[in-house]
Amino acid sequence: MCGLVRLLLAWLGGWSCMGRLAAPARAWAGSRGAPGPALLRTRRSWVWNQFFVIEEYAGPEPVLIGKLHSDVDRGEGRTKYLLTGEGAGTVFVIDEATGNIHVTKSLDREEKAQYVLLAQAVDRASNRPLEPPSEFIIKVQDINDNPPIFPLGPYHATVPEMSNVGTSVIQVTAHDADDPSYGNSAKLVYTVLDGLPFFSVDPQTGVVRTAIPNMDRETQEEFLVVIQAKDMGGHMGGLSGSTTVTVTLSDVNDNPPKFPQSLYQFSVVETAGPGTLVGRLRAQDPDLGDNALMAYSILDGEGSEAFSISTDPRGRDGLLTVRKPLDFETRRSYSFRVEATNTLIDPAYLRRGPFKDVASVRVAVQDAPEPPAFTQAAYRLAVPENKSPGTLVGQVSAADLDSRASPIRYSILPHSDPERCFSIEPEDGTIRTAVPLDREARVWHNLTVLATEVDSSAQASRVQVAIQTLDENDNAPQLAEPYDTFVCESAAPGQLIQVIRALDRDEVGNNSRISLQGPLDPDANFTVRDNRDGSASLLLPSRPAPPRQAPYLVPIELWDWGQPALSSTATVTVSVCRCRPDGSVASCRPEAQLSPAGLSTGALLAIITCVGTLLGRSDWNQAAPCLALLAQRPVCASPPALVVLFVALRRQKQEALMVLEEEDVRENIITYDDEGGGEEDTEAFDISALQNPDGAAPGPPARRDVLPWARAPRQPRPPGPADVAQLLALRLRGADDDPSVPPYDSVQVYGYEGRGSSCGSLSSLGSGSEIGGAPGPTEPLDDWGPLFHTLAELYGAKEPPAP
Numbered sequence: 001m002c003g004l005v006r007l008l009l010a011w012l013g014g015w016s017c018m019g020r021l022a023a024p025a026r027a028w029a030g031s032r033g034a035p036g037p038a039l040l041r042t043r044r045s046w047v048w049n050q051f052f053v054i055e056e057y058a059g060p061e062p063v064l065i066g067k068l069h070s071d072v073d074r075g076e077g078r079t080k081y082l083l084t085g086e087g088a089g090t091v092f093v094i095d096e097a098t099g100n101i102h103v104t105k106s107l108d109r110e111e112k113a114q115y116v117l118l119a120q121a122v123d124r125a126s127n128r129p130l131e132p133p134s135e136f137i138i139k140v141q142d143i144n145d146n147p148p149i150f151p152l153g154p155y156h157a158t159v160p161e162m163s164n165v166g167t168s169v170i171q172v173t174a175h176d177a178d179d180p181s182y183g184n185s186a187k188l189v190y191t192v193l194d195g196l197p198f199f200s201v202d203p204q205t206g207v208v209r210t211a212i213p214n215m216d217r218e219t220q221e222e223f224l225v226v227i228q229a230k231d232m233g234g235h236m237g238g239l240s241g242s243t244t245v246t247v248t249l250s251d252v253n254d255n256p257p258k259f260p261q262s263l264y265q266f267s268v269v270e271t272a273g274p275g276t277l278v279g280r281l282r283a284q285d286p287d288l289g290d291n292a293l294m295a296y297s298i299l300d301g302e303g304s305e306a307f308s309i310s311t312d313p314r315g316r317d318g319l320l321t322v323r324k325p326l327d328f329e330t331r332r333s334y335s336f337r338v339e340a341t342n343t344l345i346d347p348a349y350l351r352r353g354p355f356k357d358v359a360s361v362r363v364a365v366q367d368a369p370e371p372p373a374f375t376q377a378a379y380r381l382a383v384p385e386n387k388s389p390g391t392l393v394g395q396v397s398a399a400d401l402d403s404r405a406s407p408i409r410y411s412i413l414p415h416s417d418p419e420r421c422f423s424i425e426p427e428d429g430t431i432r433t434a435v436p437l438d439r440e441a442r443v444w445h446n447l448t449v450l451a452t453e454v455d456s457s458a459q460a461s462r463v464q465v466a467i468q469t470l471d472e473n474d475n476a477p478q479l480a481e482p483y484d485t486f487v488c489e490s491a492a493p494g495q496l497i498q499v500i501r502a503l504d505r506d507e508v509g510n511n512s513r514i515s516l517q518g519p520l521d522p523d524a525n526f527t528v529r530d531n532r533d534g535s536a537s538l539l540l541p542s543r544p545a546p547p548r549q550a551p552y553l554v555p556i557e558l559w560d561w562g563q564p565a566l567s568s569t570a571t572v573t574v575s576v577c578r579c580r581p582d583g584s585v586a587s588c589r590p591e592a593q594l595s596p597a598g599l600s601t602g603a604l605l606a607i608i609t610c611v612g613t614l615l616g617r618s619d620w621n622q623a624a625p626c627l628a629l630l631a632q633r634p635v636c637a638s639p640p641a642l643v644v645l646f647v648a649l650r651r652q653k654q655e656a657l658m659v660l661e662e663e664d665v666r667e668n669i670i671t672y673d674d675e676g677g678g679e680e681d682t683e684a685f686d687i688s689a690l691q692n693p694d695g696a697a698p699g700p701p702a703r704r705d706v707l708p709w710a711r712a713p714r715q716p717r718p719p720g721p722a723d724v725a726q727l728l729a730l731r732l733r734g735a736d737d738d739p740s741v742p743p744y745d746s747v748q749v750y751g752y753e754g755r756g757s758s759c760g761s762l763s764s765l766g767s768g769s770e771i772g773g774a775p776g777p778t779e780p781l782d783d784w785g786p787l788f789h790t791l792a793e794l795y796g797a798k799e800p801p802a803p
Contacts, residue, residue, distance in 0.1 A: 050136060050137050050138075051065050051066040051136065051138045051139070052065075053103050053139070053140055054140075054141045055107050055109040055140045055141060055143055056106055056143060056145055057106060057107075058105075062102035062103060064100055064101070065092075065101055065103050065138065066100075068099030068101065068121075070099075070121040070131055072130045077097065077124070078123060078124050078125065079123070080097070080121070080122050080124040080127075081098075081119065081121055082096070082121075082122060083117055083118070084117065085115070085117030085118045085135075086115040087117070087138075088117055091103060091104060091115070092115070092117065096124075108140075109141070109142045109179060113139065113140055113179070114138065116135060117137075117138065118134070119133065119134055119135075120132075120134070142178055143185070144185035144231065145178070146185075147176070147239035147240060148174040148175065148176045148188050148239065148240060148241040149175055149176075150172060150173070150227075150243035151173075151175060153172065153244065154243055154245070155170055155172055155243065155245040156246045156248070157170035157246070157247050158247070159210060159247060159248075159249060159250065160252055161215055161218075161250065161251065161252055161254065162213075162216070162254055162349070163213075164210070165209075165211065165213050166209050166210065167209060168207060168208075168209055169199065169208045169209060169245070169247055170207075170245060171205065172190070172206040172208065172229075172245065174190070174243075178231065184232045184233045184238075185232065187231060187232065188231055189203050189229070189230050189233060189234035190202065190203050190205075190227060190228065191228050191230070193226040193242060194224065194225060194226035195225030195226060195247075197212055198215065199211050199223065199247065206229070208227065208245055208247075215249055216249075217250070218287075222246065222247070222249070223246070223247040224244060224245075224246055224247075225246075226242055226243075226245075227243055227244075227245060228240055228241070251289065251291055252287075252291065252346055253349060254349045254352050256356065256357065257283035257284065257285045257294050257341070257355065257357050258284050258285070259284070259340065259357050260282075260283075260284055261359065262360060263360045263361075264281055264338075264361045265361075265362045265364070266363045266364070267364040267365075267366055268363060268364075268365060269367075270328040270366060270367060270368050271368045272322050272326065274322055274323060274325065276322045277319060278307065278363060279320050280318065280319060281296065281317065281318040281340075281359065281361070282316060282317045282318070283318075285342070290343075290344050291342070291346075292315075292316065292342075293316075293344060294311065294316065294318075294340045294342060295340070295341050296309045296318030296340050296341075297309065297338070297339050297341070298337070299336065299339055300335075300337055303335070303336025303337075303361065304336070306322070307321065307322060307323050307336075308320075308321055308323040309338060315343070318338065318340065320338075320361070320363075328365050328367040328368070329367075329401055329402075331365065332365050333362060333363065333365060334362070334363045335360070335361070335362045337358055337360055337361065338358070338361050339358045340357050341355065367402070369402060369459060370400075370402055371451075371453070371459040372398040372451040372453060373398060373399060374396060374397065374398045374451065374461065375396075376396075376463070377463070378464045379394065379396055379464070379465040380465075380466045381393050381394035381465065381467045382467065382468040383437065383468075383470065384469075384470040385436070385437045385438055385469050385472050385474065386437070386474055387433055387436060388436065389433055389434055389436065390432050390433065390434075391432060392432055393422065393431040393432060393433060393467055394430075394431050394467075395430045395431065396424075396429040396465060397428075397429055398463075400453055400459075406455055407453075407454040408429075408451050408454065409426045409427070409451070409452050409454055410425065410426055410427075410428075410429040410449060410450070411424065411450050411452070412424050412447055412448070412449055412450075413447075413450055415448075416446060416447045416448040417445070417447055419435075420434055420435070421433065421435055422434055422445065422447060431447075437469045439469040439470065439471045440506075442469065443468065443469055444467070444468055445467040445469070446465070446466050446467075447465040447467065448463070448464060448465070449462065449463050450462055451463070472506075473560065473562025473563060473565075474506070475504060476504075476558070476560070477503065477504040477567075477568060478502065478503065478504075478558065478568055479501070479502055479556070480501040483498055483572040484572075484575075485498040485538070485573070485575075486574065486575040486576070486577045486585060487574055487575075487576055487577070488579035488583065488585075489577070493540055494539055494540060495540045496538070496539055497526070497539065497540060498572065499531075499535055499536075499537055500516065500535060500536045500538055500556065500572060501534060501535045502514045502516055502534055502536075506560070513560055513561040513562075514534045514559070515532075515558070515559055516536035516558050517530065517536075517556070517558075518536070518554060524541070525541070525552055526538055526540065526541065526552065526554045527541045528554070536556070538554065538574070551573050551574060551575040551576075551588075552573070552574040552576070554573075554574055555569060555570075555571055556572055557569050558570065575588045576588070
């Protein structure tokens with residue numbers, strides 16, 4: 001039976017009996033042939049293991065790919081075959097009675113190469129397994145149905161220009177989905193379809209290489225290469241696929257720079273300052289990037305002095321600029337050579353050099369109007385101090401470079417000489433002093449002189465002129481500071497009291513060398529010793545100075561050694577003081593010696609004299625000499641003297657007030673010796689409310705928050721005994737003359753009664769009348785009624801008759 005199944009499966013595509021069918025075959029052959037020992041084995045009931053099906057096979061009906069059969073099956077129809085696993089029931093179906101397996105649709109090996117299924121024989125009636133289930137495989141047999149593809153294409157590659165033959169460019173790789181283990185369906189071969197003769201490809205690896213030498217980027221920068229991959233080992237009938245490789249030649253420095261012309265001509269105006277651009281030069285270099293960077297230089301010394309050349313930020317152009325000022329009158333053109341050189345040179349391509357080029361350059365200088373030019377960039381002059389105005393200091397000179405004969409006018413800019421110390425001749429530039437100079441006040445004067453062309457005022461130039469004031473011996477030496485020193489009463493002879501220093505404002509030299517000398521009297525209280533360094537030592541002589549209340553004034557003579565020599569005299573104040581043991585000053589004034597019993601006889605006599613003088617005086621003015629005497633005599637300031645003086649003053653004041661007690665009672669209202677505060681008491685009061693608006697003087701309105709500035713002068717108090725009537729007359733006259741001041745006493749409290757009154761204003765503030773003159777209204781005050789009787793009496797009216 002196994003042999004029958006084998007023939008059936010072999011016809012369908014191949015089979016095996018679990019790898020152990022060879023032994024039964026040999027046993028079957030041995031039974032028919034030569035005698036030999038019989039091989040015994042236990043035969044498995046299943047007679048199949050593996051099936052094959054060709055991919056992409058499609059027929060009108062399901063295709064039989066194999067048959068399952070079990071020894072248990074006696075052909076009685078009691079055995080049923082079951083099929084489970086991958087594709088069972090959909091891709092593969094089985095006849096339950098016969099065990100025939102069919103494939104129902106076309107299979108693709110690239111999607112699934114094999115299927116694993118499980119077969120089992122069971123009893124049809126009871127579904128009882130007749131055999132244990134067994135696994136088998138259905139393989140899909142490959143055919144060449146997939147062309148090669150390039151999953152990473154198209155490709156881009158770069159290779160340096162001028163590369164050698166065989167330089168690797170890139171590797172391309174194709175993939176074939178067919179089974180590489182079955183036939184030549186997946187065996188690929190690479191060829192170049194387009195790109196010859198510049199590039200080649202390895203047939204087996206797909207590596208693209210250069211095929212010719214010295215490929216020049218400047219000739220052709222980019223190449224398109226087509227690569228084909230073909231299966232079946234490249235034989236006829238194989239499938240193929242292609243891709244493109246874009247090869248770009250990268251640049252190398254294989255080209256030297258080259259000027260497109262041999263001569264360049266430029267022009268520049270003579271007034272162009274340093275750094276002015278004259279022109280651009282560019283040497284051509286077909287290379288790219290850093291390989292085309294260039295440096296420019298001037299070869300001839302003639303051109304390098306007046307011009308300079310540099311490379312622009314892009315590194316391609318040469319910038320020709322002015323290096324120093326040009327002068328058309330001195331030189332009108334310059335000729336020189338310029339060299340351009342590559343900054344980066346590849347040693348591998350030196351044979352293609354040299355990598356530099358040279359061109360000629362001619363620059364023409366153009367004439368332009370120029371301001372006058374001074375003969376010096378700056379001037380430094382000197383003049384002695386104290387010289388009379390008009391003294392010659394020096395001269396500045398400028399010339400018109402365009403025309404030497406053109407006149408020039410000179411002037412000093414005012415801001416450089418604000419004190420007008422100098423003057424300048426407009427025609428020839430002579431500078432003279434305008435005032436005497438003092439070196440001690442100012443040593444240097446920095447002037448700015450302006451030179452202007454007479455024919456063209458717009459053409460002007462400036463120059464700095466520094467004038468130094470030279471020193472003369474015009475300052476006598478003097479002490480460095482006022483000296484006020486002391487010496488102790490117990491000081492030893494020859495003791496140093498003070499180091500005296502002197503100074504001279506004149507310049508260092510004989511003019512500032514100072515000598516000092518003290519009193520020449522041998523009996524002088526102090527000695528001065530010259531230290532010959534601008535200082536002197538004040539010493540105590542062998543005979544000490546006697547103590548006294550007033551300090552000693554020591555004369556010091558100072559002189560210098562200039563021509564002529566100047567001298568001065570100064571004094572040093574020395575006090576003789578009583579000192580403590582540590583040398584500090586205890587007292588420099590003798591103390592007053594008072595009698596231990598109290599006041600001395602002289603002091604008592606002075607007090608009695610002062611009191612008697614005060615008692616005999618009639619007023620304060622007459623007592624002033626005695627008060628001055630008391631102020632000069634300290635003894636009179638003792639407590640008893642002060643008590644006596646106070647009693648006398650109070651008595652004098654009471655007598656002065658009692659003089660007017662017998663006068664009319666109407667005057668008693670204002671009878672007092674101390675006058676009112678006046679302005680001091682009424683600063684916060686607005687006097688304008690008391691003024692008559694009809695009689696106000698024209699002018700700007702007065703501020704009510706402050707007192708007026710212009711005030712009438714106050715009348716002095718008359719001398720002699722107090723006269724109330726005269727005093728009131730003076731005060732009223734002052735009020736009449738100055739209506740802006742506040743009232744001084746109660747008589748002036750009513751300044752204005754308001755508008756509409758038949759009598760008008762009664763205030764004296766708006767009236768120019770004197771005391772005792774005619775009243776303001778034309779009618780008598782008696783006719784105004786009983787309310788004005790008191791006012792009529794004050795103005796001298798007759799008293800009304802008794803009723």
